[in-house]
Amino acid sequence: MKTLVLNQAEKSPESKPVSKPDSSASTGTTRFSDILSDPAVRERWEKVRRYFFLRESTYDMTSRCNIRCDGCYFYEGEKQYAENNSDPDAWRRHMTAEKERGITYAVLAGAEPSLVPELCQVCSDVIPLGAIATNGVQPIPTSVGYKIHISVWGNDQTSRRVRHAADLLKKQMENYRDDPRAIIVYTFTRENIDESREVIRTLVKNNFKVTFNVFSAPVGYQGHLRHTPDSLAHMRSTMSALINDYPRHIIYSPYNTVAHTHTLGLHSLYGCSYPRRNPSKTIGLGRSFRQYRSDLTWDRQAACCVPDTDCDDCRHYAAGSAVVTARLFRHAASSATFKAWLDYVDTYLAVWVADYSKGTNLCHHLVPPPGRNPA
Amino acid sequence: MTNKIDGDAIIRRVAEVMINELKLEDVTPETFDADVDLIDEIGIDSMDLATVALVLQDEYAIHIDEDDYPKLTTIRLIADYVGQRIK
Numbered sequence: 001m002k003t004l005v006l007n008q009a010e011k012s013p014e015s016k017p018v019s020k021p022d023s024s025a026s027t028g029t030t031r032f033s034d035i036l037s038d039p040a041v042r043e044r045w046e047k048v049r050r051y052f053f054l055r056e057s058t059y060d061m062t063s064r065c066n067i068r069c070d071g072c073y074f075y076e077g078e079k080q081y082a083e084n085n086s087d088p089d090a091w092r093r094h095m096t097a098e099k100e101r102g103i104t105y106a107v108l109a110g111a112e113p114s115l116v117p118e119l120c121q122v123c124s125d126v127i128p129l130g131a132i133a134t135n136g137v138q139p140i141p142t143s144v145g146y147k148i149h150i151s152v153w154g155n156d157q158t159s160r161r162v163r164h165a166a167d168l169l170k171k172q173m174e175n176y177r178d179d180p181r182a183i184i185v186y187t188f189t190r191e192n193i194d195e196s197r198e199v200i201r202t203l204v205k206n207n208f209k210v211t212f213n214v215f216s217a218p219v220g221y222q223g224h225l226r227h228t229p230d231s232l233a234h235m236r237s238t239m240s241a242l243i244n245d246y247p248r249h250i251i252y253s254p255y256n257t258v259a260h261t262h263t264l265g266l267h268s269l270y271g272c273s274y275p276r277r278n279p280s281k282t283i284g285l286g287r288s289f290r291q292y293r294s295d296l297t298w299d300r301q302a303a304c305c306v307p308d309t310d311c312d313d314c315r316h317y318a319a320g321s322a323v324v325t326a327r328l329f330r331h332a333a334s335s336a337t338f339k340a341w342l343d344y345v346d347t348y349l350a351v352w353v354a355d356y357s358k359g360t361n362l363c364h365h366l367v368p369p370p371g372r373n374p375a
Numbered sequence: 376m377t378n379k380i381d382g383d384a385i386i387r388r389v390a391e392v393m394i395n396e397l398k399l400e401d402v403t404p405e406t407f408d409a410d411v412d413l414i415d416e417i418g419i420d421s422m423d424l425a426t427v428a429l430v431l432q433d434e435y436a437i438h439i440d441e442d443d444y445p446k447l448t449t450i451r452l453i454a455d456y457v458g459q460r461i462k
Contacts, residue, residue, distance in 0.1 A: 032429040052422040102418065273421075282445035283414055284421035329425040329441050 035338050040362060048345045051353065054129070056285075056322065057098060058107040058305055060294045061119055062086070065111035066137050069153070069163040070225060074110035076218040077308035082293035088122050094296050095126035102288055105352075106130035107305065107318070108146070110294075114138040120146070131352050133185075133318075136172035137165065147354055148181045151213075154192035155199050162189075162225070169199065173206050183251065183351055185317065187213040188235045189225040200242055204249045211251040211351045212239055214260045214315035218308050226313065229263050236261035240366075251350050253343035253361045259324050259369060260315045266323050267311045269369045273326045274304035274319070277311060285322060321348040330370040337370055339363035385454040392430050393450065397423050409451040427453075435461050 036042045062084050065074070074080060085091070095106070106127045113120050113132045117140060120132060124144045132140060136150035150172050153159060159168035176182035184203055186196060203210050214235065217226045227235070239257045243250050262269055267277060278286040290298045291307055302308070305318040324344050331341035339362040350358035390407040393399060397419065413419040424447060428439045431453070437460035447453045 031433045033433050049422075049426070052420070052426075055420070280445055282448070283424065287414075288420075326421060328422055329428060329439075332429050 030334050032332050035332060035335050038335065041335070041339060041342065044342045044346060044359060044362060047359070048342060048349060051349055051356075054105045054353075055102050055288045056105040056107055057103045057288070057290045057292065058109055059123065059292045060110040061108050061113040062116045062294050063111055064115050065135070066115065067112075067135055067163050067165040067168075069135075070223060072111075073216075073218045073306050073308050076220075077302070079110070079293045079302070079307060082295040082297070084294045085296050086116060086119065088118050090296065091119050091122045092126060094292075095123050099127055103127060104129060106146075107133070109133045109305075112137075114140050117141050117144065120144045129353065135163075135165075135168075136175055137168070139175040142179070142181075145354060146181065147183060147352055148176065148179065149183055149185045149351075150176060152184050152186050152199060152203075153189065155195050158192050158195060162191075169202070173203070173208070176208075177206060181354065182208065184208050184210045185213045186210055187215055188239075189215040190227050190231040191224060193231065193235050193238050196238060196242065200246065200250070204246050208249065209251055210246075210249055211317065211347070212256070212260070213317040216265075216306065216309045216316045216319075217313045219310045221310065227315075232261045232263060247360075251347055251358055253340070253347050254364060254366050255340035255344045256320070256347055258340075258366050259320055259344065260317070262315075262369070265312050265314045266316075266319055267314060270323050270327050272304070272311065272314070272319070272323050274322065275300045276302060276304040276307070284326060289322075317351075320344075321352060324348075327370070333370055336363060336365075336367050340367040382454060382458055385457050386450055388434075389427075389431065389450050389453050389457065392427055392434075393419075396426050396430055407450060409454070410449050412448055413450070414448055431457055437461055 036045060060079060063080050063082060104127065106123050107130060108120055108123055112135060114134045115138065120140060121144055123130065124146055128145060131147040131149055133149045133151065134140060140148055152169060152172065153162055156167055156169050159165050186200065188196065200210055215225050215227065236257055239252065239261065240254065243252050259266065259269065266272060272278065273285045275286055275289055280286040291302065291304060292298045305322065306314065306316045309316060325348055328341065331337045343361045343363055346358050349356045386409050387404045390404040394402060394404065411417065421444060424444050432439050435457055437457060443456065447456060
């Protein structure tokens, strides 16, 4: 069993936010060709780069939900008041237009997509690659070929208290047992870190794949779920232990752990590339990404995968999947950071792309994000 | 590598790297229009450009800044950028 070693620099991360490392990070003495001379690295690079064609946008499917969770980002801001467009023909035209402008990957999210399965079907028919974020209370028809991300926030007592839903884990497991589309997304809040072991043990026993999310506070949220430096550190050690204990079921890497439990959020660490924080329309997410409300309109000022989240507190798994992945160039500064980045991308693809299998992690120690290590 | 700046040679080499790394079909270094918009007309995105930049950075022993990507929208612009850096 590999041991996760905490880098000294990570024990006391700098508090000064830096979105871009100094240029030495990308002009280091390590040549890219030298990094790729390691056969394992080359193989993984060739595996992940085949998916560079993915261009995502996200879609709120309805303003309805069948549960109401504390700290839910959907019921913040204006998007919850959008008028629902529930016409499948309108959605088909919309998704066809999305495909024509180059979108190859659809994320169906707020508030609860399983309540509009006919719209999910249309999206899946037009853009075959995608994922659905659901609470798992109601099953999504198997004809919808997207990955299904089922949100778990703790054990049944916690779910009753925070999500106001009874027997939630039981229902989720019943609805998605042996479903190859399903992956459980365990969201670590400040309060549910210790119970994660019990919940994940149950999920693994029932052969579910699990990945991790980190509660990211909506703008203005000051509730008890928001993380503190202590809870981030505790979460990091807990995640690391779980990765070691259940390597076949936990879809995560040590570098995911670093990126999502750092005292600095993703924007400070990597510079968020979503339009909400990125004015450039030339290339990348700033050019192609849109976040549609349930009336099929979008607002560039609010466009990211988790709108109305406080950017300074954003450690959301969906945000990281784009923000960290996009930083290929700066991670190619050394063999260690590049291996860590490959693990992150391999994890992202396994979580988000149907039929993609994660390889073993290449980097087993906690590598700090580029530019974060003062040494 | 030579210190002599030959713009046409750099253009050709950038085209070769682009074709090889991004597995572009139906185009050769000779037929690749150096002024075609790589993003609008070829569909190249940020990860593709980063890959090409890493290879060129190695090959010409230069530094390419992440922030400069948005400027590198044609083969000629990339070649000019590289040429300026190796002077």
